[in-house]
Amino acid sequence: MLLALDIHNLAIAHDVHVSFDDGLNVITGETGAGKTILVRAISAVLGGKLTSDFISVGADSLRLDAEFALPRVCSLRDMLGDLVTDDDMTVVATREVDRTGRHKYRINGRIVPISTLRLLGESLVDVHGQHEPQSLLVRENHLQLLDSFLGHDTQTERELFGTRLAELRAARRELEQMETRRAEWDNETTYLEFASEELERAQLRAGEDGLLIAEQRLLENVRELQEQLGQAWAALAGDESRDSEGIVRQVGRLHHTIDALCSIDPRLNDVASLLDGAQASLKEAGSTLSDYLSRLELDDARLAQVTERLDAIARLEEKYHKDLDGLLAFETEIDGKLHERHERAGDEAGLRGHIAQLENELSTIGASLTAKRKQGGPVLARKVEEQLAELAMSNARFVCSIEQSVDEQGIAVGDERFKASETGLDVVEFLIAPNPGEGLRPLREIASGGELSRVMLALKTVFAETDQIPTMVFDEVDAGISGETGLAVAGKLSSLSMHRQVIVITHLPTIAAKAGTHLVISKEQSEDATTVEVHRVTGEERVRELARMVSGDQVSEVALANAREFLFP
Template sequence: MLVELSIRNFAIIKSVTVSFQKGLNILTGETGAGKSIIIDALGLLLGGRASADFVRYGEPRAEVEGLFELPPGHPGLDVCKNVGVQIEQDGMLVVRRDISNQGKSIIRINGQLVTLAMLRELGPWLVTVHGQHDTHMLMQSDKHINWLDAYGESALGAAKQEYSTLYTAYRKTKQDLERMARNDRELVQRIDLLQYQLDEIEAATLTPGEDEKLMQQRKKWMNIEKVYSTIQDAYRALHGDQKGMDWLGHAMGELERGVNYEEQLVPILEMVQSAYYQIEDVVHNLRQLSYQMDFEPEQLAEVERRLDQIQSLKRKYGKSVDDILEYAATIQDELDDMHHYEDRLQQVEKQLQELAADLAVEALELSVIRSECAGKLAQEIEQQLKELHMERARFAIDVRQTPDDDGVEIDGIKRFVDANGMDQIEFLISPNPGEPLRPLAKIASGGELSRVMLAIKTILAGTDQVETLIFDEVDTGVSGRAAQAIAEKLARVAGQRQVLCITHLPQVASMADAHFLIKKEMSENETETRVNRLSDDERVSELARMLSGAEVTAKTEEHAREMILLGRERKTVS
């Protein structure tokens, strides 16, 4: 249950701490006092979306903190364990959410940082909020199946899971078949296009990495002529008449004659002789290199043509030769599939028929169980309505199937199926004797819708393990005896669960185990919402205000005091 809620710098709330108790906790206040703000703040602790707009003007951040007490075996304890949050043996759980004025949110559970996804996994097990939005959902008949399936979860769960798995496979296979069943013209056009592309690639007879090798050859051929010319120039400078070696040989001959007359020329001669023989080796090597270089301009032209061809293919099919070859393999596989189109089409059609047969069995089983649950839920709702001052109302749940030529054959008839099965669910009601059952969404008044919703919520509250229920103005549109019936119903629910109820009805407020007043105070410079728990005398004053409006008289106070006493008596009897 929710033990305490602390809110700071949230919207027009500066600082509020509210301690709740077991039973029926009532919150009242003038319109615009900030009752919905309390629900919004609590919603953040359940995983609601954060916004910078929540932060009080001029403050750096808003803070919302809730203290929850979970009994042993509560599903929320398992969720905390799964996300790595430590829980003390007393089952106390602190959930905190900080929102900066930049819209960033920090979440902690028992002081440990967690993600929003983790909080959203835990939130539904802590508190269930029932508001006017839920009542509006009763007007949408396509949502009725959700209420019924929530009621019958224990009976429907396994069958619905099995059906859901089959339906997913059936839907996927059907979509595959629809894609394959393209008209013949589109198929032929696709085959022609892919075959042309494959022929063009195969005609090029590409080899892996060929483009890189050709680029290297191209670079080599573009430079070879220049290298050959350099070698020839060097060779001609060293070899031949009046060239380098000729003059070096002449110098060597003169020195050989001179050493006969001067010994100091001997080392100079030796150096010239060494240089001559080295240059002779250089000339030999240059001649050999020039013989080895076989430059043909046609070879470079051939490389250029091949690279142009590959570049043309790259623009169409890939960034490299390897990419082009990979694309060719892909379209080859697709062509093979298309050429075996008829065989594959028959296989998928057979698979779809088998899945449809299995789906029909599961849909029928799910429908039988759902019909049984519908009968039980209708009886329980009718009983609840009797306790809500609709003693002669009749309630039924219509479970029907819709023929569909494109559906699944079930019991010899093709029927519409979706993710929920083959059933369409609609709530029917006859509020008054002598009237036939008609769709709830078409004939029920606002007060009747509120009571039907409260009946459903009361029933569903007994099927889950959520300890705290919040009713946000679910009594809208009712008054008089109907309002008293709703008040007593909420008090009975509060006997099994902790209930927080925002209300404008004094009948409901008179049944409170704890009554809180939400009040907006305005000064010259700021507006602030406060929440105070009322004493017995303050409760009398608040109920008198709710009864009479602006002017509170002694008679309205006396009436209010009487309502509180009667409320205590009724709770004791119930």
């Protein structure tokens, strides 16, 4: 319950303190006196819209403080955590704005984010602004109202539907992108697969071309090698058929001669050693040449193979504009790209499966929401009709229309596909027939503001049966009504106030007379400024305020008598 509201420098409310009681609190005053400032202040201190433009002329900042009673045991205490202690029986919400547009939000003097103020407001106050009946004209709001009536489980299920629908839309976009890329990749994939097969058949090896070129050069010059190396071997070994002594034997004889002379002059030992080593090296060179020549054969078949292999490599290099190392790197690159495509094909299949799973889940959730709404819609309609009957609309018919739109791309339920939105598969619209003989029409076709206000009050009353919000604020809920209808609205507000605190800005004396607490707001003007003042009226002062509401500024004895009759019927 709202205990007190302090306003400092909000528009023309420079320094206003208002205390409220439980039950029905009414706020009255002349037109233009600033009554809606109180509603704006209550809404703003709990996180509603507020800018520096509302700071009073000449002031540097504005400040709003709202004090609420806090039950000893309630879920709100858990939400506030250490912002309140076990001994706190009240909680104070504070909001400040300076000329630079800087905002400060506090709970019990401690800085908090605006989201915490809003959570506090959602738990403590339901503000019904003077333009709120117009929200009933927007069909999209009707589903929210129905779901609020159906309770937490329905709203949780609806939120889950919205989450899954967002996931489905994202998955479908991703699949569409995959399909577009896949179409672009088809030709390239065919090319890559052909190139992969061709290079795999070629069985290329790193450095192979250099080895083949060397082998080709050898095979092409076998005859010359045989001739030249044969002569070299003959020079080393000699030719017995020609009685030709080879270099090895010549060096051997020379070594023998020098070795014999060493006994005469030992200084020749070094020469002898050198000749001995030369003879050994020449013998080894001759043996190696002999072995090489024995294995050196003219192999035209092998030469053809080598040449053909080099030609094949050259064709691949020319075809793909790469050398052998480049071809090997390209082969690895192709394998990677084809593997990626195979993985993406798997991803696409997995994504299609995920989409099917999401569609099935949405179908189940959507069907469940539709069933709950179709079951709960008539219940809400019946309760609203009961409330309208108490608001002088006893013959009104109220219906919650729940329909679906067929959509080939929508969510399948049974044999049909329905258009989906974040709230489910349903389109909800409130229909009303205010008077007997009239057909059901959308609320937006109601011409009477009084009828619309009563429908809103009826809905608020129905919702009050299920929510636990302790304070309801109505800004001119009596717009467009008077007479007997005004009495009915007054009775309804009085009934509401038996179970929670109700704060009403009204211009009807019939409503004001029902209040346990009557506050009057007035505008005081001086040469320098205009200010707002709020004071509580009782006794004769209250009678005169009601009389003013009956007759205007000129309070007559008849108006005073009427006022007393309102207060003491």
